[in-house]
Amino acid sequence: MSEPLSPGTQAPDFSLRVTPDQKLSLSDLRGRPVILAFYPADWSPVCGDQMALYNEILPEFQKHNAELLGISVDGVWCHTAFAKDRNLHFPLLADFEPKGAVAKSYGAYFEAAGITERALFVIDKDGIIRWSYISPISVNPGADGILEALEALEK
Amino acid sequence: MSTLKIQVGSEDHVQGNAKAACTLVEYGDYQCSNCGEAHPLVKEIQAQFGKQLRFVFRNFPLTKIHAEAQAAAEVAEFAGSLGKFWEMHNLLLENQKNLGQELYATLAGTLQLSADDLQSALANKTFADRVRADFTGGVRSGVNGTPTFFINGLRYDNPMDYASMVQAIEKALAA
Numbered sequence: 001m002s003e004p005l006s007p008g009t010q011a012p013d014f015s016l017r018v019t020p021d022q023k024l025s026l027s028d029l030r031g032r033p034v035i036l037a038f039y040p041a042d043w044s045p046v047c048g049d050q051m052a053l054y055n056e057i058l059p060e061f062q063k064h065n066a067e068l069l070g071i072s073v074d075g076v077w078c079h080t081a082f083a084k085d086r087n088l089h090f091p092l093l094a095d096f097e098p099k100g101a102v103a104k105s106y107g108a109y110f111e112a113a114g115i116t117e118r119a120l121f122v123i124d125k126d127g128i129i130r131w132s133y134i135s136p137i138s139v140n141p142g143a144d145g146i147l148e149a150l151e152a153l154e155k
Numbered sequence: 156m157s158t159l160k161i162q163v164g165s166e167d168h169v170q171g172n173a174k175a176a177c178t179l180v181e182y183g184d185y186q187c188s189n190c191g192e193a194h195p196l197v198k199e200i201q202a203q204f205g206k207q208l209r210f211v212f213r214n215f216p217l218t219k220i221h222a223e224a225q226a227a228a229e230v231a232e233f234a235g236s237l238g239k240f241w242e243m244h245n246l247l248l249e250n251q252k253n254l255g256q257e258l259y260a261t262l263a264g265t266l267q268l269s270a271d272d273l274q275s276a277l278a279n280k281t282f283a284d285r286v287r288a289d290f291t292g293g294v295r296s297g298v299n300g301t302p303t304f305f306i307n308g309l310r311y312d313n314p315m316d317y318a319s320m321v322q323a324i325e326k327a328l329a330a
Contacts, residue, residue, distance in 0.1 A: 049300065050299070050300075052217060052219065052220050052300075053217070053298075053299060053300055055219050056217055056218065056219055056290075057294050060291065060294060086219070086220060087219050087220065088219075089219075136312075139299075139312050140299035140300055141157075141297070141299065142157055142294070142296075142297035142298055142299035142303075142310075143294050143297070143299075144157055144160070144294065144295055144296060144297035145297075147294065147295065
């Protein structure tokens with residue numbers, strides 16, 4: 001497993017495609033907490049996969065004014081189709097070219113498989129990583145850690 | 156390691172020996188095919204462990220991908236308020252391909268519950284808060300899809316087959 005960037009580290013900025021003609025930068029979201037959820041791939045074959053779960057939990061994240069971003073190495077058209085199929089209400093970012101570059105900068109790239117780890121980062125309003133976690137690739141980490149980290153930001 | 160944050164209490168739907176050494180909690184969704192598949196598996200596990208095991212079911216409807224999940228959960232809670240939770244739970248899972256108003260009315264009839272009362276409970280969202288409370292409690296506990304099982308409070312992350320689950324429960328009983 002990779003070693004994710006640890007709490008207290010400045011979150012590396014990035015600018016990735018979120019739709020075929022639109023990019024999103026981490027710095028655009030300064031001023032509010034951001035949840036970065038790296039996940040291995042779109043279209044995992046289970047009910048309530050990690051992104052579907054977060055989609056369902058979105059109102060809980062929004063109570064903390066937090067923005068959720070999903071990131072994988074899938075291309076933007078793949079993300080678009082996946083988001084439409086699963087009715088996702090948050091952005092999916094394509095870490096596609098150079099492949100996995102953002103994941104690598106966060107210590108969240110699974111080199112042997114050429115995919116991102118299941119890595120979670122909670123970044124505060126000033127762009128500092130406050131919590132990070134890498135789950136075994138086959139285990140959907142759920143959202144309990146994210147919610148605890150968001151609550152800790154408010155203390 | 157994710158752990159159950161909401162302890163099993165008087166609000167829960169519990170099957171089996173209240174003093175069992177092992178508690179199996181399932182967070183499930185009546186429209187989820189994996190939950191449908193887990194249903195006979197849970198029954199086999201209950202048969203295997205008898206008085207050593209109690210089983211708890213909590214709602215975790217994935218409403219964005221399953222259009223009937225919320226209503227079905229409310230139907231089960233409606234039946235539960237009249238002492239027939241498990242009967243309805245079984246019927247919903249056994250008929251999960253046909254979830255919808257027509258089925259709910261039929262099932263109410265099967266269990267000799269008033270279809271009109273059920274209709275108004277759904278229309279008034281009488282049990283929506285209860286279902287939502289299960290859901291948010293599940294989120295806090297690290298529920299990561301459906302079904303998610305907890306064995307004596309620890310999330311079960313291994314394969315959902317009979318042999319693996321029996322092994323995990325035996326380990327919990329031996330602990």
